[in-house]
Amino acid sequence: MELFLWIYFIVVSGIFGVVIGSFLNVVIYRLPAGRTVVKGHSMCMTCGHNLAAKDLIPIISWASLKGKCRYCGAPIASRYTKIESFTGVCFLIASVGVFKYASPAIVNPGYNFYTFFMLYFITYVLCISSAVSAMMIYYDTGKGFTGTAIWSGIFCLLAYTLPHLFMKTIDPSNTGINFVDLCKDLGFAVLRLAAVIVITFVLFMIFRKPYSKNDLCLDLSVCVIPLYGFYFMFANRWIEYGIFAAVYAVMRAFLKSGKYDKYAGIITVCTLQLLSSAHIIYMYIK
């Protein structure tokens, strides 16, 4: 039963990621154009035909139509499907990190530790989504949106505070973490974030090109992700951040604009997340 719940949670997380990825395609396309993401029909880029619900099923529609528009037969870029799959994989890997703690919230919702981890997981994957859109927009337009950096920051702040406030509200005697500890934690988190940004900035200046506000927005959007403690727990938080900073900064500084540049941030995050999830599974087995 427990195993079934774990598998269910991981599979549903992956599907959830694919659906969010589909929404991110809209964000990535419309945000730089200054259009709203909540209203309006999706349409074929070639013939302008409004797309029906059956045309908008992530991955499946694209595959069943063999990558062509149902109405005019023009090829549809595989990129949309790639972003959907990629976001799905990110969510799936993230769910592996917390399946044991978050999945019981599905059958046992309410004020408990499981819901605590579920909240944590949700804010984490939202932060990933924000980073994916920031990265793709940066790649498409060379621009970094302050908006994506702010959203990433908000999701991260929520992850830090929401689960703890939640536990505090339901159980005032819960002394697991208090306000002072929370602020201290946050302070150190901001310091670690600043350290990564400075390292990236220095390497970028030496090996690549001037570091602009756009780069800063992208780096902020991506680098708040490792602030989620549960997902990176190899050793000391500073050591974890050091590893992240080294890998991320080197990738950003040396991958010249091109095929892989756009993926630098998320590849770094995913690689570390994979290692971390593998480590967590190893701990369970042991």
Ligand SMILES: [Zn+2]
């Ligand atoms: Zn068409």
